[in-house]
Amino acid sequence: MTATETRPSRPARGVNLKVLGPILALVVLVIVGAALNGNFLSAANITNVLSRSAFIGIIAVGMTFVITGGGLDLSVGSMAAFIAGLMILVMNAMLPVMGPGWPLVFVGMLTAMVAGTLAGFVNGFLITTMRIEAFIVTLGTMGIYRSLVTWLADGGTLSLDFGMRSVIRPIYFDGILGISWPIIVFALVAISGELVMRRAAFGRHAAAVGSNDQVARYSSVNVNRVRMLTYVFLGILVGVATIMYVPRLGSASPSTGVLWELEAIAAVIIGGTMLKGGFGRVWGTVIGVLILSLIDNILNLTDGVSPYLNGAIQGVIIILAVILQRDKKAES
Amino acid sequence: MSETRALTLADVCRSFGPVQVLHDISLTLRPGEVHALIGENGAGKSTAMKIMSGYLEPTKGQVKLDDAPVRFASSQEAEAQGVVLIHQEFNLADQLSVEQNIFLGHEKRRGLFLDKAWMQAETRRLLARLNCKVSPDARVRDISNADKQMVEIAKALSRRAQVLIMDEPTAVLTEREAEVLFEQVERLKAEGVAILFTSHKLDEVKRISDRITVLRDGHVVAQGMTAEFNEDQMAQAMVGRDVSSLYPVRSVGVGDDAALEVRGLNVPGYAHDISFTLRRGEILGISGLIGSGRTEAMEGLTGLRAAQGDVRINGRPVSLRSPQQAQAAGLCYLTEDRKGRGLLLQKGMRENLTLQALPEFTNWLIDHKAEDAALTRAIADFDIRAPTREVLVGNLSGGNQQKLLIAKIMLTDPDIVIIDEPTRGIDIGTKQQIYEFIHALSAAGKSIIVVSSEMQEVIGLADRVLVMRLGTIAGEVSGDDMTEDKIVRLAMGLGATRQEAI
Known part of the structure; x- marks a missing residue:
């Protein structure tokens, strides 16, 4: 071992592990899944896994920007439930006027997008202009939205009118070329998110703000605007995810979207984004989402391990991911 | 013991x-x-x-x-x-x-x-x-x-x-x-x-x-x-070489027209009634004890702190309520706190260099090639010595960080630059280089304000020195009056008795 060999290879190996870690984990999971159950790689199962990941995935892409910018949003699960309830109520209310059909679906979509934008704006406003900790603000709005949807549903379930269900169903179940809409939308959101993070000024600014907001401010970056936009984008994406979600069950209840916020945050962290902000990667988040849903899927398909242990295994994966990606800087 | x-x-x-x-x-x-x-x-x-x-x-x-x-x-x-x-x-x-x-x-x-x-x-x-x-x-x-x-x-x-x-x-x-x-x-x-x-x-x-x-x-x-x-x-x-001529000799004269006029600038709690004029191509020193409001006045001027007052750039009144507005008006402030406010220590040189001028490199998407070219130029122009181009900025020496910070500010092509503590914690060889950069900028027609606690530095660099005390300008010295003794007297509040004292 000569000195000239150790020096350049050490940083390179560290980088590789950080970049390849999540991908390797995903590959291992696919191999394990395929070995345990013949149906694992079937088109139906893959479509099922990807479609179900799409909700969390779309939200997690938005969450990547929030966390990269040094923020956090705990309210997204409740927000999704509230928006779903609102969307159903608006469509049901307009049904007698507009009749079942695509125009009414568009009204529902518009409702979801506007509600998501506003909800993101409220979070962003309280965090930036009112200078309240993101954790506190979104803990508060999490409770508010959860309570609102429970109140709207009167403790029960808000159901879309049967007349509308068959109209709206294709948004979740149909697609093009055998690929369902949720998967297509997830892919589009992920690709544009990756592009924005890597190549747009907004992504660079979000990382700068999360890394050191004073430096960003002194560098003429409008810190509050960047922070605000991360929350607004996340709100819009929660709206998009809800549009994909409502057609699946055609209902919303107080248990809709429970723990989505933690799954989204977990996916972001597994993907290699730093929880304290300053660095984020969208493709990693996508892999994180896939890892989490594959674990769930494999446990459901196999008999060896109880599906009730899903949470425990996901917890181990999250902790392992953070340990593996930790900077080994403390030595020097 | x-x-x-x-x-x-x-x-x-x-x-x-x-x-x-x-x-x-x-x-x-x-x-x-x-x-x-x-x-x-x-x-x-x-x-x-x-x-x-x-x-x-x-x-x-x-x-x-x-x-x-x-x-x-x-x-x-x-x-x-x-x-x-x-x-x-x-x-x-x-x-x-x-x-x-x-x-x-x-x-x-x-x-x-x-x-x-x-x-x-x-x-x-x-x-x-x-x-x-x-x-x-x-x-x-x-x-x-x-x-x-x-x-x-x-x-x-x-x-x-x-x-x-x-x-x-x-x-x-x-x-x-x-x-x-x-x-x-x-x-x-x-x-x-x-x-x-x-x-x-x-x-x-x-x-x-x-x-x-x-x-x-x-x-x-x-x-x-x-x-x-x-x-x-x-x-x-x-x-390893002679450094007796630490400060470069002024090679070009100062212009006659005012680049920046400040009248009655107030920064609540820190500075009040600050008025001065900066001429084109001039290097104006601002001295004063720590806590005299030097930095705060300059931050107020560039929109980093709440402030009121009349500011004119090239004779036109401007309102500078945010650093973005100041930058758009051609005025940039280079912070004294390069680790806490100047550079992202966890990021590479490229991201740091272009952060302030990012719109120049963005046409929908960031042009990575243009960024790389800018870094190559900055490394050459400002003699930034880094082990690799990918090094994290936090691992650079203080002198190289300061050079990178200057390169970063100059990328926005400002007409007026305020440099706060240009050489704090930097070795003497790099100091000399930075003084040369400052002179070169002034020779290129930039107007510069140098804020420093080192009296030798303001005297050696500046054409004229404003001395601040208790949040206001206590006096101005220029030419043969620029001595440590006179600056200290003004900074300590002995300005009025200067004549009798001598």
Whole structure:
């Protein structure tokens, strides 16, 4: 071992592990899944896994920007439930006027997008202009939205009118070329998110703000605007995810979207984004989402391990991911 | 404290991977002697100190305590032998009291509980020995930097330090605080402690040390009694060339038209009624004591703080409520706090360089090729020395960080640049380079304000100096009036009696 060999290879190996870690984990999971159950790689199962990941995935892409910018949003699960309830109520209310059909679906979509934008704006406003900790603000709005949807549903379930269900169903179940809409939308959101993070000024600014907001401010970056936009984008994406979600069950209840916020945050962290902000990667988040849903899927398909242990295994994966990606800087 | 110890480095070499940073360093710290280790940033001072105090092991050569070779496996082992390093950045827990800090990790116990009375008494004794009047119960975050330095030393003494190594102890101290420190250093020296310290301030080195070792590029280039050196010789040994002409000669004249006019600028709580005019191509110095509102006034001017007042740029009134507006108007402020406010230490040079001028590199998407080209140009233009282009900015030396910061600001192509503390904590060779950059900018028609606590610096650089005191402009000096004496008088509030005094 000569000195000239150790020096350049050490940083390179560290980088590789950080970049390849999540991908390797995903590959291992696919191999394990395929070995345990013949149906694992079937088109139906893959479509099922990807479609179900799409909700969390779309939200997690938005969450990547929030966390990269040094923020956090705990309210997204409740927000999704509230928006779903609102969307159903608006469509049901307009049904007698507009009749079942695509125009009414568009009204529902518009409702979801506007509600998501506003909800993101409220979070962003309280965090930036009112200078309240993101954790506190979104803990508060999490409770508010959860309570609102429970109140709207009167403790029960808000159901879309049967007349509308068959109209709206294709948004979740149909697609093009055998690929369902949720998967297509997830892919589009992920690709544009990756592009924005890597190549747009907004992504660079979000990382700068999360890394050191004073430096960003002194560098003429409008810190509050960047922070605000991360929350607004996340709100819009929660709206998009809800549009994909409502057609699946055609209902919303107080248990809709429970723990989505933690799954989204977990996916972001597994993907290699730093929880304290300053660095984020969208493709990693996508892999994180896939890892989490594959674990769930494999446990459901196999008999060896109880599906009730899903949470425990996901917890181990999250902790392992953070340990593996930790900077080994403390030595020097 | 009856025993004394001498610490010796004998032909010590140290490499990090293929890079050798120390070459056959030999020096001895003798009891009752103050040894100054000086050199430019990156000369190997920190590495040498870390080897002495057990943070690093030498690749070759030996560390000896009283002529017996020792191997410190860790800094704790070195401390147990009486060798203590005091870091440049304070290693104190802000929320704990002075006493708790001094005994942190070495708490005295009686049975299950802490022996608070004993520790209180011991803290008092240690602080009294250092002539430091701070209370053992004061919280560290409430005490001054000078007192924090004393607490660090008291902490070292509580570990029975016989060899005390101090990394730039005066960097964060005012001149008066440094004087207090030096008195205590003298006292420890009289008690037989062996002391090593580093500093960029050569007058301090001359004042306090008995013996000097000069490092350059990891080699000992000069060693001897302090009395044998004058400051010019020290600087020359550090840099390896003649630095007597530290400040470049002004090559072009100052324009006649006003680039920036400020009338009645108020920064609530910090500065009031600031009025001045900056001419095109001029270098205007702003001096004053720490806390005189210099930095705050400039931050107010550039929209980084709430402020009111009339500002005109090129004769046109402008409203600068945010740094974005100031930048759009061609006015940029370069912060004094390059680590906390200037650069993203966890990011590479490219991201840092283009952060402020990112719109110039963005056409929907960021043009990475243009960014790379800009970095290549900045590295060449500002002589930024980095091990690789991908290095994290936090791993660059202070001088190279400052050069990168200047390159970053200049990328926005401002007409007016305010540079706050252009050379704080930077070695003399890099200082000279930065002064040349500033002159080159002014020759290129930029108008520049230099804010500095170093009086020599404003006098050497500026065409004219404004002196601030208690948040307002106390006076202006130019030409032959630009002397340290006159600036100090204005800064201390003696301006009116200047004539009679002379």
